[in-house]
Amino acid sequence: MSENIKSNTSFLNDAGNRALLFQAVLLVVVLAVGYYLFHNLQANLQTQGISTGFAFLNEPAGFPILIHLIEYTEAGTYGRAFLVALINTILISLMGIVLATIIGVIMGLARLSQNWLVARLATVYIETLRNLPLLLQMFFWYFAVLAALPHPRDSIVFGDFFLNKRGIYSPNPIFEDGFGVVIFGFLATIVASIGLVIWAKKRQTRTGLWFPAYWSSLGIIVIGTIAFYFLAGSPITFDLPEASRFNVKGGMVLVPEFVAVLVALSTYTGAFIAEIVRAGILSVSWGQTEAARSLGMRDSITQRLIVLPQALRVIIPPLTSQYLNLAKNSSLGAAIAYPELVAVVMGTTLNQTGQAIETIGLCMLVYGTLSLSISFFMNWYNKKMSLIER
Amino acid sequence: MAIEFKPSPSLPPPSNAVGATAWIKNNLFSSPLNIFLTVFSLYIVYLLVPPAIQWAFIDATWSGESKAACTAGGACWAFVASYFDQFMYGLYPSAEYWRINLAAIMLVVLVGMFAIKAVNKMLLSIAIIVVYPVVAYFLFAGGIFGLEIVETSLWGGLFLTTLLGIVGIVASLPLGVVLALGRRSNMPIVKSVCVVFIETVRAVPLITILFMASVMIPLFLPDGLNFNKLLRVLIGITLFSAAYMAEVIRGGLQAIPKGQYEAADAMGLTYWQSMILVILPQALKLVIPGIVNTFIGLFKDTTLVYIVGMFDLLGRIQSATHDANWLGTTAEGYAFAGFIYWVICFGMSRYSMAVERKLDTGHKRN
Numbered sequence: 233m234s235e236n237i238k239s240n241t242s243f244l245n246d247a248g249n250r251a252l253l254f255q256a257v258l259l260v261v262v263l264a265v266g267y268y269l270f271h272n273l274q275a276n277l278q279t280q281g282i283s284t285g286f287a288f289l290n291e292p293a294g295f296p297i298l299i300h301l302i303e304y305t306e307a308g309t310y311g312r313a314f315l316v317a318l319i320n321t322i323l324i325s326l327m328g329i330v331l332a333t334i335i336g337v338i339m340g341l342a343r344l345s346q347n348w349l350v351a352r353l354a355t356v357y358i359e360t361l362r363n364l365p366l367l368l369q370m371f372f373w374y375f376a377v378l379a380a381l382p383h384p385r386d387s388i389v390f391g392d393f394f395l396n397k398r399g400i401y402s403p404n405p406i407f408e409d410g411f412g413v414v415i416f417g418f419l420a421t422i423v424a425s426i427g428l429v430i431w432a433k434k435r436q437t438r439t440g441l442w443f444p445a446y447w448s449s450l451g452i453i454v455i456g457t458i459a460f461y462f463l464a465g466s467p468i469t470f471d472l473p474e475a476s477r478f479n480v481k482g483g484m485v486l487v488p489e490f491v492a493v494l495v496a497l498s499t500y501t502g503a504f505i506a507e508i509v510r511a512g513i514l515s516v517s518w519g520q521t522e523a524a525r526s527l528g529m530r531d532s533i534t535q536r537l538i539v540l541p542q543a544l545r546v547i548i549p550p551l552t553s554q555y556l557n558l559a560k561n562s563s564l565g566a567a568i569a570y571p572e573l574v575a576v577v578m579g580t581t582l583n584q585t586g587q588a589i590e591t592i593g594l595c596m597l598v599y600g601t602l603s604l605s606i607s608f609f610m611n612w613y614n615k616k617m618s619l620i621e622r
Numbered sequence: 623m624a625i626e627f628k629p630s631p632s633l634p635p636p637s638n639a640v641g642a643t644a645w646i647k648n649n650l651f652s653s654p655l656n657i658f659l660t661v662f663s664l665y666i667v668y669l670l671v672p673p674a675i676q677w678a679f680i681d682a683t684w685s686g687e688s689k690a691a692c693t694a695g696g697a698c699w700a701f702v703a704s705y706f707d708q709f710m711y712g713l714y715p716s717a718e719y720w721r722i723n724l725a726a727i728m729l730v731v732l733v734g735m736f737a738i739k740a741v742n743k744m745l746l747s748i749a750i751i752v753v754y755p756v757v758a759y760f761l762f763a764g765g766i767f768g769l770e771i772v773e774t775s776l777w778g779g780l781f782l783t784t785l786l787g788i789v790g791i792v793a794s795l796p797l798g799v800v801l802a803l804g805r806r807s808n809m810p811i812v813k814s815v816c817v818v819f820i821e822t823v824r825a826v827p828l829i830t831i832l833f834m835a836s837v838m839i840p841l842f843l844p845d846g847l848n849f850n851k852l853l854r855v856l857i858g859i860t861l862f863s864a865a866y867m868a869e870v871i872r873g874g875l876q877a878i879p880k881g882q883y884e885a886a887d888a889m890g891l892t893y894w895q896s897m898i899l900v901i902l903p904q905a906l907k908l909v910i911p912g913i914v915n916t917f918i919g920l921f922k923d924t925t926l927v928y929i930v931g932m933f934d935l936l937g938r939i940q941s942a943t944h945d946a947n948w949l950g951t952t953a954e955g956y957a958f959a960g961f962i963y964w965v966i967c968f969g970m971s972r973y974s975m976a977v978e979r980k981l982d983t984g985h986k987r988n
Contacts, residue, residue: 255811262815269842276841347656348649349663363967364960365922367929368936372960375943376953560827567929578833588837596826603825 273589288585289314295580297571299490310581317576318598324493324572325559325602331498332558333551336505343510354506361503367564369500374492374568381488384479392472394480400491401473404484410467417460418453425449493565493572501558505551512547513539544617552610556603563599573598678957688947701951702958705942709958712778712933718770722781725758751792774852778933780962786859786924786934791917793860798867799906803897805868806875816868823865828923831858836930855927863920870912874905907981914974918967935959 243249277284289311296306300316301323308316342354361369379397382388387396394401425448432445461467473483516539524534566575573595582591638644650660681696685703692698702709711719732750735741762785764771777785804816823831835858836851878901886896906913928937939955942948 251809255809258815259811272844273842276843276845279845345659346649346652347659347663349667350659353663353666359968360964363918363922363964363971365925365936365963367925368956368959368963371936371940371952372956376956379952563827563829564926564929566829574827574829574833578830582833582837588841592830592833592838596822596830599827599830600822600825 277589282586282588284587284590286590288581288587288590293581293584295584297576298487298569299571310585313576313581314573314594317571317573320570320576321559321562321572321598322602324490324497324562324565324570327494328497328501328558328562329555331494332501332505332554335498335502336554337509339502339506340509340513343506344513358503358506361500362507366496366500366561367567370492370496370564370568373496374488378488378492384475387475387480389475392470392483394473394475394483396480397488398480398485399488400486401480401483402486403470403472404482406469406471408467408469410464413464414457414461414467417463418457420460421453421456424456425452428452489565489568489570492568493562493570497558497561501554501561504554504557508547508550508554509543512543515546516542541617545614548610548614548617552607552614555606555610559602559606560599689950692951697954697957698948698951699954701942701948701954704948705938708779708942709935709938710779711781712938713776714772714778714781715770715776718764718772721761721764721769725761726784728757729754755789774850777852779938780935782927782932783921783924783934783936786856786927787917787921789856790859790863790920790924793856794862794864794867794920795913797860797864798871799902801864801868802871802875805872820865820868823862824869828859828862828926829929831862832926832930834858851930851932855930855932859920859924859927862923863916866916866919867913870909870916871905873912874907874909875901877908878905910981911974911978914970914977918970921967921970922963935962 244253290309292306293308293310293313294306295313297304297313297316299320301319302316304312304316339354339357342350343358345351345354381395381397384396384398387394387401389395392403425445428449429445432443436442471482471484473480473485520538520542521534524538529538562572563574565572566579569575577591578595582588585591638647651657677696679696681694682699683692683694683696684699686692686698686700687704689698689701691700707716707719711722714722729750732746732754735746736743760766760769762772762777763774801816801820804812805820807813807816832855835854839854839857882900882904883896886900889896891899924934925936927934928940933941936959939959943952943955
């Protein structure tokens with residue numbers, strides 16, 4: 233339409249032209265700065281004699297890593313060390329997410345409790361932990377609490393569990409030959425219970441009759457797995473920790489670094505999640521609860537079928553960003569020597585090889601991927617949960 | 623003749639329906655579950671509070687020269703007392719503390735002047751944003767008017783923490799506004815540059831940015847040009863919080879109804895006029911809580927500079943606990959740090975709530 237009308241505005245006053253010009257300038261500036269930095273980088277790397285490329289990943293690392301879920305020795309390569317660190321980061325993030333969610337839900341509900349004392353206690357917890365730096369909390373758990381535990385020879389003992397400066401010792405399950413059968417049984421009961429849920433839903437749509445599918449599935453899975461366990465001839469034995477004179481040997485050890493990071497991450501993020509849960513539940517109008525009650529629903533059903541689904545729509549987006557924060561905050565473990573990505577790659581590897589660009593780039597790439605995958609999953613879940621509108 | 627109806631005075635409500643008894647009954651003992659929860663909570667309070675008070679106050683030692691002086695079995699506050707100056711000012715020469723105090727007082731007075739109605743707010747803002755930083759910089763660093771030069775590596779303690787926090791927030795706010803506007807721009811190149819920047823920064827932890835600032839930036843600069851670590855870390859922190867700020871502000875921009883944009887266009891305002899005069903004042907007001915939350919987050923995150931070898935409040939405390947005279951005083955140090963961080967962060971969150979209430983003009987949607 234503008235072709236028909238002869239424009240009186242001068243070339244530079246036309247919004248379209250100005251936009252083009254401005255963008256061209258921006259593009260040139262960005263490219264020029266990028267080129268300039270890249271040029272400097274090459275010159276600097278050459279003068280300082282820093283090698284480039286990822287060849288270092290195949291060289292022997294030569295440093296030990298305290299926690300490794302996969303086989304790793306000092307003779308392992310940097311690549312292997314990277315993998316170990318990556319697994320440690322994912323491990324602490326996933327465990328942190330699960331624990332923080334549990335703590336957050338409990339504390340969020342507690343803050344809404346009708347019981348005045350419970351609500352106050354939850355408020356104190358939330359307002360204290362939210363307003364203290366995470367690093368301080370990690371230091372507190374690691375240097376003040378866990379370091380104050382007794383020496384190994386005076387371990388605190390609960391049955392087969394030992395608690396001392398070097399960590400928490402618990403029985404270590406050893407899986408024997410028949411364990412595959414148990415896993416198979418576990419998976420089979422899960423498949424069976426999914427079938428049950430589908431059947432119950434179909435039946436309810438058809439006849440209106442309700443069947444307690446979730447509770448029965450839980451029963452099937454638990455009892456079924458236990459049955460398979462005994463059918464396979466109890467294929468788990470435990471390696472029990474034993475107290476010798478100066479130390480505790482055997483068993484499974486949770487080292488203090490791991491415990492401190494996990495506790496700090498999950499209690500800190502839990503406080504934020506608690507607020508999200510509270511806001512989510514408060515966002516569902518009271519009329520919804522009243523309406524459900526006047527339809528004759530029991531309180532538990534009202535909560536599960538009316539309040540929770542509506543609250544979840546409000547809860548999920550901010551919850552996602554808390555999960556992302558938790559994964560990113562796991563990098564603070566580097567400060568107390570929990571061997572996660574930053575400590576191993578940007579700490580030790582960077583110091584030994586001097587290849588700052590590659591190591592920092594690698595870390596950023598991993599965190600980027602981790603963040604993207606968590607937000608991808610949560611977006612999918614959010615879509616599933618969101619209200620279907622016209 | 624009307625018969626006047628005189629009701630007899632109402633009876634007082636039964637004694638168990640009003641007052642303290644009723645409140646206790648309703649709020650603490652209304653059901654078996656509630657009774658259990660109350661008892662359980664009381665038990666937790668009993669487990670935590672009396673020992674904490676015993677440790678922090680009753681059995682505490684308030685003065686002394688080393689850990690050996692703390693014999694009462696409680697907190698050894700003598701540690702905090704003897705290191706107090708370092709916790710506040712880092713390794714700044716003690717003869718020059720007045721410079722930091724003076725700058726702090728100036729800032730408080732300047733900000734406090736906002737409360738006086740007769741003062742020109744525009745001039746005051748310029749004084750705070752343009753004049754004050756220059757004055758403060760020369761006060762801290764010295765080098766003019768016969769002030770002794772103090773290397774930035776000596777800056778530390780709460781002074782450094784506050785400096786990082788304030789500079790970070792003041793610098794990241796305008797940058798965040800620009801990024802947010804850029805992200806909502808119609809120009810594809812501007813938009814993609816902003817999106818790539820924001821999303822990249824938000825996807826990685828602050829530590830990686832700080833490492834970049836301390837290790838990588840020197841590699842990207844030409845030989846001979848090298849600026850000091852504090853400045854590099856400040857740039858890192860600013861860019862990091864600008865990305866978060868941008869997302870907060872974008873939320874505000876999205877919440878402004880389209881009519882406001884159209885009305886501004888219809889008035890013949892240019893893009894920047896309509897943004898500065900119409901859209902941003904409304905949008906920023908909507909997101910004040912978000913901005914303050916970002917600030918609180920940033921303030922807490924300044925502790926991370928310890929990992930790249932700078933000694934802020936937490937860093938100073940951490941290194942003081944290694945002092946052979948004061949071994950075993952970590953808990954006291956952390957309690958002190960926690961107290962300061964908590965007061966500042968909690969105070970800010972309450973302040974933002976108050977501002978939010980004050981500025982609330984009933985403009986909020988749904």
